[in-house]
Amino acid sequence: xxxxxxxxxxxxxxxxxxxxxxxxxxxxxxxxxxxxxxxxxxxxxxxxxxxxxxxxxxxxxxxxxxxxxxxxxxxxxxxxxxxxxxxxxxxxxxxxxxxxxxxxxxxxxxxxxxxxxxxxxxxxxxxxxxxxxxxxxxxxxxxxxxxxxxxxxxxxxxxxxxxxxxxxxxxxxxxxxxxxxxxxxxxxxxxxxxxxxxxxxxxxxxxxxxxxxxxxxxxxxxxxxxxxxxxxxxxxxxxxxxxxxxxxxxxxxxxxxxxxxxxxxxxxxxxxx
Amino acid sequence: xxxxxxxxxxxxxxxxxxxxxxxxxxxxxxxxxxxxxxxxxxxxxxxxxxxxxxxxxxxxxxxxxxxxxxxxxxxxxxxxxxxxxxxxxxxxxxxxxxxxxxxxxxxxxxxxxxxxxxxxxxxxxxxxxxxxxxxxxxxxxxxxxxxxxxxxxxxxxxxxxxxxxxxxxxxxxxxxxxxxxxxxxxxxxxxxxxxxxxxxxxxxxxxxxxxxxxxxxxxxxxxxxxxxxxxxxxxxxxxxxxxxxxxxxxxxxxxxxxxxxxxxxxxxxxxxxxxxxxxxxxxxxxxxxxxxxxxxxxxxxxxxxxxxxxxxxxxxxxxxxxxxxxxxxxxxxxxxxxxxxxxxxxxxxxxxxx
Numbered sequence: 150x151x152x153x154x155x156x157x158x159x160x161x162x163x164x165x166x167x168x169x170x171x172x173x174x175x176x177x178x179x180x181x182x183x184x185x186x187x188x189x190x191x192x193x194x195x196x197x198x199x200x201x202x203x204x205x206x207x208x209x210x211x212x213x214x215x216x217x218x219x220x221x222x223x224x225x226x227x228x229x230x231x232x233x234x235x236x237x238x239x240x241x242x243x244x245x246x247x248x249x250x251x252x253x254x255x256x257x258x259x260x261x262x263x264x265x266x267x268x269x270x271x272x273x274x275x276x277x278x279x280x281x282x283x284x285x286x287x288x289x290x291x292x293x294x295x296x297x298x299x300x301x302x303x304x305x306x307x308x309x310x311x312x313x314x315x316x317x318x319x320x321x322x323x324x325x326x327x328x329x330x331x332x333x334x335x336x337x338x339x340x341x342x343x344x345x346x347x348x349x350x351x352x353x354x355x356x357x358x359x360x361x362x363x364x365x366x367x368x369x370x371x372x373x374x375x376x377x378x379x380x381x382x383x384x385x386x387x388x389x390x391x392x393x394x395x396x397x398x399x400x401x402x403x404x405x406x407x408x409x410x411x412x413x414x415x416x417x418x419x420x421x422x
Numbered sequence: 423x424x425x426x427x428x429x430x431x432x433x434x435x436x437x438x439x440x441x442x443x444x445x446x447x448x449x450x451x452x453x454x455x456x457x458x459x460x461x462x463x464x465x466x467x468x469x470x471x472x473x474x475x476x477x478x479x480x481x482x483x484x485x486x487x488x489x490x491x492x493x494x495x496x497x498x499x500x501x502x503x504x505x506x507x508x509x510x511x512x513x514x515x516x517x518x519x520x521x522x523x524x525x526x527x528x529x530x531x532x533x534x535x536x537x538x539x540x541x542x543x544x545x546x547x548x549x550x551x552x553x554x555x556x557x558x559x560x561x562x563x564x565x566x567x568x569x570x571x572x573x574x575x576x577x578x579x580x581x582x583x584x585x586x587x588x589x590x591x592x593x594x595x596x597x598x599x600x601x602x603x604x605x606x607x608x609x610x611x612x613x614x615x616x617x618x619x620x621x622x623x624x625x626x627x628x629x630x631x632x633x634x635x636x637x638x639x640x641x642x643x644x645x646x647x648x649x650x651x652x653x654x655x656x657x658x659x660x661x662x663x664x665x666x667x668x669x670x671x672x673x674x675x676x677x678x679x680x681x682x683x684x685x686x687x688x689x690x691x692x693x694x695x696x697x698x699x700x701x702x703x704x705x706x707x708x709x710x711x712x713x714x715x716x717x718x719x720x721x722x723x724x725x726x727x728x729x730x731x732x733x734x735x736x737x738x739x740x741x742x743x744x745x746x747x748x749x750x751x752x753x754x755x756x757x758x759x760x761x762x763x764x765x766x767x768x769x770x771x772x773x774x775x776x
Contacts, residue, residue, distance in 0.1 A: 316506035319473050320564075323493045323500040324520035324571050334519075338510040420510045420551040 182400075185393040197391035198398045205371045206379040206395075207402070213287055213375070214355035217294030221351045222344050224295070225302025232303070233310040247303050250296055259364030262293050266365070287373050289365035297358055298351030305347040309340060342421075345414035349407055356403050423484050423574040423607050424449045425470060430479030432465055432631075439465040440631045443479070447624075450605040452598070454618035457628035458654065463611045464579055466628070470609065471577050472496050483574065496575075499568030499606075503580040505560040507552040513539070513563050514548040520571035538566040541600070558589040565597075569604075578610035582617065594621045615655050619643065627651050649693065649768040658693045659738045661765075665690035670767050673734035675709025679767055690767055696741040698764040701727065701750060710761040713738065715752045720744070727752055729760060 189197065197203075232244050250258065265272045266283035276283060283289045313336070321335045359377040367373045374382075376399045383392035427445040431438075440462045447453050455463040468474040470481060472493035481489045488496060508516050515522075517535045526534075539545050542562040552560055561581060568576060581597070582590040598621050601608055612618050618625050619639040627635045627642060627650075635647040646652035663672035666687040670679040682688065700706070701713075713729035716737070720726075725747035727740045738760060742750065752758060 314504065314506065316502045316504065317508060319493070320500060320502060320506040320567075321508075321519070323471060323473070323496075323498055324567070325494045325497075325523045326519075327494060330523060335508055338508075341510075420512075421553055 182393055182397060185390055186397050188390050189394060193391075194394055197388075197394040202370050202374070203376075203379065203395055203398075206374050206376045207399070209287060209290070209373060210356060210376040210399070211402070213290040213294055214352050214358075216291045217298055217355045218348050218352035220291070220295050221298045221302045222348050225299055225347055225351075226306060226340070226344065228299070229303045229306035229310055233307055247300050250298075250300050255293075255297055255358060255360035256364060258296055259293055259361030262289070262296070262361070263365045266292070284365060285367040285373075287366070290362050290373065290375065293361040293365050294355040294358055297361060298354050301350035301354060302344075302347035305350065306340065306343050309343040313339065338417075342414050342418035345410060345417060349410040349414070352410070353403060353407055356399070425575060425607065425609070426480075426482045427466070427470070428480045428482070430466070430469060430476045430481065432462075432469060432474065432476050438631055440469075440476075443631075443633060445626060445633065445636070447607060447609060449607055451623050452601045452608045452621065453610075453624045453626060454622035455609065455611045455626050455628060456613070456615060456618040456654075457634075458613060460630075461628040462631040463613075463626075463628050465631075467577050467579055467609060467611050470575070471498055471500050473500070497571060497573055499565075499571060499573030499576045501561070501564050501568050501576070501578040501581045503583045505552070505557075505564045505584075507560055507564055507567070509552050511551075512548060513544065513550050513552070513555070516552070516563055517566045517570050519567060524571070534570065535566075538569055541569070542566040556589075557585050558593060561585065561593065565600075569606075573606060576606045576608040578608070580611050580613070583612070583614075590617070597621055627654065629654070646766070649691065652693045652766060652768070657696050657739060659696065659699070659762075661692040661694065661736075663690050663692065664688060665767070672765070673736060674711030674731065675762075677709070677765060677767075692765050692767045694738075694762040694765050696726070696739045697724065698762060699738060699740045700761045700763060701729070701740055701742060701746075701752060701758050702761070703750070703758060705759045706761050708761055710759040713758055713760045715754050715756045715758060718752055718754060720747055729758065731760070 186194065228247065232240065232247070263284050264270050266276065266289060267273045268277045268284075270284075273284060281288075283292055317335055318331050321331045326334065357377065359375075359381070362368075362375055363378055366375070366378075368375075368378050376395065380392045380396055380399075383389075383395065425445075425447040427443055430440055430443040432440040443462075443466060445466075455466060457463045465474060469476050472488070472491060472495075476489060479489070480487055483496070493500075508519065511519070514535055517538050518531045521531045521534060535548070536545075539548065542565055544559060544562055544566070547555070547559070552563065555563065561584075565581075578597075582593050585593065594617050597610075610621070622639060625635075625637065625639050625642050626633055627647075629650055635642055635651045637645075642651065643655055646655060652658060661672040663670060663676075664687045665671070665679055665682045667685055668678060668680050668683040670677050670682075670690050670692065672690070672692050679690075682690075702710075705712075711731045712733065713731045715727060716730050717728040718725065723744070724741040725744060727742060728737060729740060730737045740760065
């Protein structure tokens with residue numbers, strides 16, 4: 150028996166379960182992917198992952214996901230702020246509405262959005278004459294990704310906002326700070342880590358989104374084809390190994406991006422370390 | 423700068439927080455608002471700061487009506503119970519905040535922050551974040567930050583309430599020193615009478631949204647205006663008796679009470695502080711009751727003795743000086759005579775019941 154016995158019970162059991170879970174659900178599938186990809190020679194691999202079509206798909210996926218994540222952070226901050234700071238009728242109802250995108254099959258969202266934004270849809274009737282096309286465009290992809298990602302930001306920011314005391318704002322006001330100075334200098338900086346977390350969650354979620362995008366996007370090669378759609382179409386060819394190679398590249402890129410975002414998050418919270 | 427509060431009232435929904443408050447605070451005075459929770463002391467402080475607005479009445483700084491001006495316009499320093507530091511800023515930036523808002527040149531900011539941190543004895547901690555400081559240090563940063571705007575009034579809301587006893591005692595002495603150096607008009611809220619007495623020039627005792635008494639610590643302690651103040655400012659022994667024709671009849675003794683000269687008997691309540699009761703083995707000449715010693719606690723700056731009068735069925739708390747205690751050496755179970763040196767009777771109009 151070790152002399153440094155842990156007081157918290159169940160360390161070995163819970164760690165064991167956690168490691169087993171991670172292995173079965175994450176590591177093994179990754180290894181299988183790698184094994185599949187290793188069937189290709191380096192030249193074949195490059196041919197599969199670095200063509201004009203794949204480059205365009207990476208670009209579309211990354212840019213739409215990025216825009217969606219940026220919009221979600223701004224909108225989500227506003228929503229979380231309203232839900233935490235103010236009292237209004239049916240607040241609980243609106244609060245639970247936020248989670249709806251979690252529960253809704255994303256294909257339904259894609260279909261509904263598509264039908265709203267087509268030229269004779271409710272929104273389309275107003276927007277299309279103004280020259281704003283959403284259905285069958287990359288803007289449409291951003292719109293559905295915003296919908297899918299919003300709850301991540303709201304639910305990340307809410308607890309942080311709740312933990313912020315009003316006396317900090319009062320202190321700033323007593324020292325002469327006006328409303329915008331209070332917002333930018335006192336309120337926003339402590340929210341930054343949570344905003345980065347929300348951003349990375351939304352961004353990651355958007356990178357992998359498939360169901361809603363295929364219904365609203367044109368899914369045209371070189372233009373509006375996202376990586377998940379590309380992968381599915383390659384599988385259908387059937388070119389499973391090549392599709393897996395693309396998936397691996399996407400995975401690697403996402404991983405690097407998320408690491409970078411996590412670093413930014415850590416830096417923005419350095420005062421807490 | 424002097425502050426005057428004239429007929430100020432405030433309610434939150436149906437709750438009446440302050441009722442017709444009048445108060446003058448002279449320039450350079452250090453005043454304590456003292457009262458139990460819910461007495462309205464914090465609300466009054468926040469109204470002075472502009473963090474709340476009075477429903478009626480006027481708040482003046484010097485002769486200027488400030489009732490409706492925003493806190494930003496008042497040039498005040500406000501210190502919160504839970505520090506309210508900006509957790510994402512270093513100590514330096516926290517203290518510099520007010521100056522940055524006023525666009526003070528960097529060179530001057532650096533100089534003033536240095537001075538202020540010297541004043542609060544936190545030199546060398548400029549680069550720390552609030553999370554890396556102890557409670558006492560945090561509150562000193564908050565104080566330096568409040569002083570950074572060169573306030574005309576310094577307002578402190580239970581500033582030492584969240585600190586442990588020792589740090590608290592240190593900081594309140596230090597606040598007094600600081601005030602003597604700077605002479606900024608200062609108002610602080612506390613529920614701790616010891617703190618109020620030790621620090622303040624003037625004490626305002628509040629209860630139920632009203633001012634019960636105002637005076638120097640000595641005045642308030644020696645001449646409590648009513649039963650509430652008497653009870654709030656320290657431990658008391660309560661005697662229930664009756665008054666009639668200029669006399670009060672209490673268990674064990676009676677005393678003259680010219681304030682009530684009606685023939686109709688009325689219940690009376692008398693209050694005696696524990697240190698104003700003598701214990702002796704022989705019966706003294708004046709009023710006294712025979713008591714049995716229940717417990718003796720000699721540890722501390724005074725010896726605390728708890729006795730019971732079997733005749734009247736009441737227990738008393740008595741505090742003896744350590745000298746008197748070593749002379750008398752009361753033992754548990756022993757019978758002694760207790761005689762109050764100073765008894766205060768308040769008119770029933772005060773309708774305060776313990």
